[in-house]
Amino acid sequence: MRKSRWIGVGLTVSALVLSGCSAGPAGTNVAQDTKAPLELWTRTTPGGAGEQATKRLAEAFEKATGFKVQVTAIFDDFETKLAQRAAQRDLPDIVMNDVTQVGTLKSQGLVREVEPGKIKHASELTEQALKSNQTPDGKLYGLPYSAQASALLIRKDWREKLGKAVPQSWAELADLAKAFTTGDPDGNGKNDTAGLTATLSTKRGYASWYFSNFLWAGGGDFITETGGGKYKPSMSTPESVAAVQWFRDLGCKDNVIQPGSVTMPTPATNETFEAGKAGMYVVGPYLLPRFDKSLGKDKYEVVPMPAGAKNADVLAEGLSIYMMAGSPNQAGQDAFGDFAISTDGQKIGMEGESAFIVQLPVNKNVDITQVRSDPRWKTYADIYAKSGHYAPSIPNWTPVRQDTADTVSALVADCKLDTKAELSKLDTKLTATLQQQGISAS
Amino acid sequence: MTVDHAKPAAVGADRPAVKRAPAPKARRRSDRDGKWWTPWFFLAPALILFVYFKFIPMITAVTMSFQDVQPYLGNQWVGGENYSTVLGDEAFHSAIWHTVVIAVGQTVGSMVIGLALALLMEGQSKRLKFLRSAAFLPVVVPIAVVAELWRIMYHPTEDGMLNSILGMVGLGPSGFINDPDTSMISVIITGIWRGAPYDMMIFLAGLAGIDRGLYEAATVDGASRWRKILHVTLPGLRSVFSILFVLAAIRGLRVFTEVFLLTNGGPNGSTEVAMTLIYKLGLEQNRLGVGAAGAVLLFLATLVLTLFVQVLRRRRDA
Numbered sequence: 001m002r003k004s005r006w007i008g009v010g011l012t013v014s015a016l017v018l019s020g021c022s023a024g025p026a027g028t029n030v031a032q033d034t035k036a037p038l039e040l041w042t043r044t045t046p047g048g049a050g051e052q053a054t055k056r057l058a059e060a061f062e063k064a065t066g067f068k069v070q071v072t073a074i075f076d077d078f079e080t081k082l083a084q085r086a087a088q089r090d091l092p093d094i095v096m097n098d099v100t101q102v103g104t105l106k107s108q109g110l111v112r113e114v115e116p117g118k119i120k121h122a123s124e125l126t127e128q129a130l131k132s133n134q135t136p137d138g139k140l141y142g143l144p145y146s147a148q149a150s151a152l153l154i155r156k157d158w159r160e161k162l163g164k165a166v167p168q169s170w171a172e173l174a175d176l177a178k179a180f181t182t183g184d185p186d187g188n189g190k191n192d193t194a195g196l197t198a199t200l201s202t203k204r205g206y207a208s209w210y211f212s213n214f215l216w217a218g219g220g221d222f223i224t225e226t227g228g229g230k231y232k233p234s235m236s237t238p239e240s241v242a243a244v245q246w247f248r249d250l251g252c253k254d255n256v257i258q259p260g261s262v263t264m265p266t267p268a269t270n271e272t273f274e275a276g277k278a279g280m281y282v283v284g285p286y287l288l289p290r291f292d293k294s295l296g297k298d299k300y301e302v303v304p305m306p307a308g309a310k311n312a313d314v315l316a317e318g319l320s321i322y323m324m325a326g327s328p329n330q331a332g333q334d335a336f337g338d339f340a341i342s343t344d345g346q347k348i349g350m351e352g353e354s355a356f357i358v359q360l361p362v363n364k365n366v367d368i369t370q371v372r373s374d375p376r377w378k379t380y381a382d383i384y385a386k387s388g389h390y391a392p393s394i395p396n397w398t399p400v401r402q403d404t405a406d407t408v409s410a411l412v413a414d415c416k417l418d419t420k421a422e423l424s425k426l427d428t429k430l431t432a433t434l435q436q437q438g439i440s441a442s
Numbered sequence: 443m444t445v446d447h448a449k450p451a452a453v454g455a456d457r458p459a460v461k462r463a464p465a466p467k468a469r470r471r472s473d474r475d476g477k478w479w480t481p482w483f484f485l486a487p488a489l490i491l492f493v494y495f496k497f498i499p500m501i502t503a504v505t506m507s508f509q510d511v512q513p514y515l516g517n518q519w520v521g522g523e524n525y526s527t528v529l530g531d532e533a534f535h536s537a538i539w540h541t542v543v544i545a546v547g548q549t550v551g552s553m554v555i556g557l558a559l560a561l562l563m564e565g566q567s568k569r570l571k572f573l574r575s576a577a578f579l580p581v582v583v584p585i586a587v588v589a590e591l592w593r594i595m596y597h598p599t600e601d602g603m604l605n606s607i608l609g610m611v612g613l614g615p616s617g618f619i620n621d622p623d624t625s626m627i628s629v630i631i632t633g634i635w636r637g638a639p640y641d642m643m644i645f646l647a648g649l650a651g652i653d654r655g656l657y658e659a660a661t662v663d664g665a666s667r668w669r670k671i672l673h674v675t676l677p678g679l680r681s682v683f684s685i686l687f688v689l690a691a692i693r694g695l696r697v698f699t700e701v702f703l704l705t706n707g708g709p710n711g712s713t714e715v716a717m718t719l720i721y722k723l724g725l726e727q728n729r730l731g732v733g734a735a736g737a738v739l740l741f742l743a744t745l746v747l748t749l750f751v752q753v754l755r756r757r758r759d760a
Binding site for chain 2: 077079080083084086087089091104108109110190192201202203204259260261262263265325326396398399402406409410413414417
C-alpha cells in the first residue's frame with residue numbers, strides 16, 4: 001500500500017510539473033512593458049572587440065532613448081544556444097546574427113515581422129541590404145545593420161619575391177597558388193607553405209559558405225529560381241560541375257590548398273593565413289584588424305577576386321538585427337533597430353581601428369571613405385556594390401548550405417570520388433529539401 | 443606483475459554458509475530503527491534533481507519525437523513521421539554503423555590497453571603510484587583539450603607530429619582525420635587514449651580483489667606468468683569485464699564530443715555517428731522533433747544492450 005501510494009504521489013507531481021512546463025505557446029501576445037530591459041545576443045567572441053563595440057552601441061542607444069539593454073556575446077554554437085532558449089520559450093529580445101538566418105528564424109516563428117512604418121530610418125537603407133532581409137513573401141523579418149563581401153587577400157611580400165603579378169583570371173590565381181606552394185616564398189628552405197587557405201569543414205556549413213565565392217563566379221548556383229517562388233537544384237549543371245571541378249583540382253591535382261582544410265573551421269583557417277602557412281585567402285573585411293596586428297599591414301594586400309567563367313561575383317553577407325518573438329518590450333526592439341541603422345548608429349558601429357561591428361554601412365547617407373581613411377575598405381565597398389552576391393532568400397537556407405558543404409568538403413577530402421555523380425546525388429538531396437520547404441519546382 | 447603484495451581477499455572463502463535472514467524479519471527491524479520516511483527524506487534532494495533535470499527532459503524528448511516542434515508557433519502532432527524520417531534516412535543508417543564501429547573499437551581497444559596497463563602497474567610502490575597518476579591524466583583532461591591536442595598531433599603533413607614518427611620508419615605521411623580512409627581509426631585511437639586509463643583503474647581495483655593464494659598455488663604447480671594471467675587473473679576479473687563492457691559500450695554509443703571537435707562527422711561523412719547526426723538534425727537544422735526521434739532510438743539501443751549484458755551476466759552467475 002505504502003509503495004503504491006508513493007508511486008501515485010510521484011506520478012501526480014510529475015504530471016503537474018510536466019503540464020506546467022508544456023503550457024500553451026508563448027506566442028507574441030505578451031504583456032508589454034517599455035521599461036523592461038532588452039536582452040541582446042550578438043554572435044561574437046565574448047570579451048573581444050565585437051562585444052566592446054556592441055556595448056558601445058548599446059550605451060549610445062540607452063543615452064539617446066532611455067531604453068535599457070543587456071549585451072551578451074556568444075560565438076561558439078550560437079544557433080544551438082538560441083534553439084535551446086527557444087525550446088524554453090524564453091528568447092532574448094534582440095539577436096544580432098548573419099542575414100542567412102532570416103528564413104530559419106521566420107519559419108520557426110522565432111522572429112516577429114519588422115514593420116517599416118515603425119522604423120523611421122528604414123527608408124535610408126540600401127536596396128541591396130534591405131532585400132537580403134526579406135523573405136520570399138516580400139516581408140521584412142530582420143533589419144540589416146552591416147554588410148560585407150569577400151575579397152582576395154594575398155601575401156604581397158611572397159608575391160613580389162616570386163616576381164608574380166596580381167592574378168587577373170582563375171588561371172593566374174591557380175598559377176600563383178602553385179608558386180606559393182612550391183617556390184618556398186617564406187625562404188625557410190622547407191616545403192611548408194600552401195597557395196590558398198580554405199575553410200572546408202562541414203561545421204556550420206563553412207565549406208559551402210567558402211565555395212560560393214567560386215561557384216557563382218563560375219556561372220553555377222546552389223539552387224535556381226524558376227519563377228513564382230519555386231526553385232530547382234543546380235549543383236549538377238555543367239557550370240556548377242565545372243566550378244566544383246576547377247576548385248577541387250586545386251586540392252586534388254595541384255595540392256595548393258592548405259593541408260587539413262577539410263576539418264578546419266574558420267578560427268583554424270584564419271590562423272593558417274596569419275601564421276604564414278598559406279599565401280592567399282578569400283575572406284571578408286572583418287579580419288583586417290586581426291591580420292594587421294598578427295601579420296603586419298605591409299605583408300598582405302587586398303584585391304578583388306579575379307573573374308571566373310561568368311563574372312567576378314563573390315559572397316555578400318550581412319548582419320541583421322532580429323526582433324525576437326515573445327518580447328515584452330517591442331517598442332524597445334523597434335527603437336534599437338532604428339537607432340542601429342541611423343547615420344549616428346552606423347557611425348558608432350564603425351568607430352575604432354578594431355572594435356567595430358559595422359563592416360560596410362547599410363545606410364545610404366554614410367560614405368565609407370568619410371569614416372575610414374584606409375583605402376582597403378573602399379576596395380571592399382566597391383566589390384560589395386559591384387559583385388556582392390547574397391544567398392537566395394528561401395524559408396530555410398541552413399539545410400541547403402549544410403548539404404552542399406558536406407559534398408564540397410567530401411570532394412576535396414576524397415579525390416577518388418566522381419565529381420558529377422556526387423553533385424547529382426547532392427541535387428537529389430536538395431530536391432528533397434526544397435520539397436520539404438514547399439518551394440520545389442518539380 | 444606482482445602477486446605478493448595484496449592482502450588475501452579470500453573471495454568466497456569468508457562467505458557465510460547460511461542464507462541471509464528472511465526478509466520479513468529485516469523489515470521489522472527497520473521499522474523499529476526509525477521512521478519510514480527517514481530514508482526518503484535523505485533521498486529527496488537527489489530525487490528532485492533527477493526528476494527535474496533527467497526524467498522530465500527524457501519524457502519531454504519522447505513527446506517531442508512525435509511532434510513537429512515549433513515552440514513559438516505551436517507544436518504539431520505528427521505521429522510516427524519523425525521516426526520514419528530518421529529510419530528511412532541513409533545518413534542515419536551509416537551513422538549507426540559508424541557508431542557501432544567506434545563503440546566496438548574504443549571498447550575493445552580501451553579494455554585491452556587498460557588491462558595491459560593495469561597488469562604493468564599493479565603494486566604498492568610509490569613510483570607506481572606516480573606512474574598510475576600520470577597514466578590516468580588523459581581521463582581528467584577536458585575533452586576539448588584532448589581533441590585540440592590530437593588535432594595538432596594528426597597534422598597531415600610530413601612535419602606533423604605523428605607523421606614525423608611515421609616518417610622515421612619509412613611510412614606516411616597519413617592524412618589521419620583529414621582522409622576518409624583513416625579518419626575512423628584516428629578517432630578510435632583518440633578515444634582509446636582517453637578511455638584506457640579509466641579502464642586501467644577499474645582493472646587495478648579488480649586485481650586487488652583476486653585471491654593471492656591462487657597465484658601461489660599456480661606457482662607451486664609450475665605455471666608460467668602467461669598461464670597465471672590466463673587461468674587466474676582473467677577469470678578473477680570476469681565481473682570487472684562485464685561492468686567495463688557495459689560502461690564502455692554506453693560511452694561508445696553516445697560518443698559525440700571528440701568526433702564533433704575532431705571531424706564534425708567528416709570528411710565525407712566517414713565519421714558521422716548517431717549523436718553528431720542527431721545534433722545536426724535537431725539543433726543546427728532546427729528539426730527538433732526528428733532529432734528527438736533519433737535520440738529516443740539511440741536510448742532504446744543503449745537500454746537493450748545494457749539489459750542484454752545484465753541477462754547474460756545473471757545466466758552465467760546462476
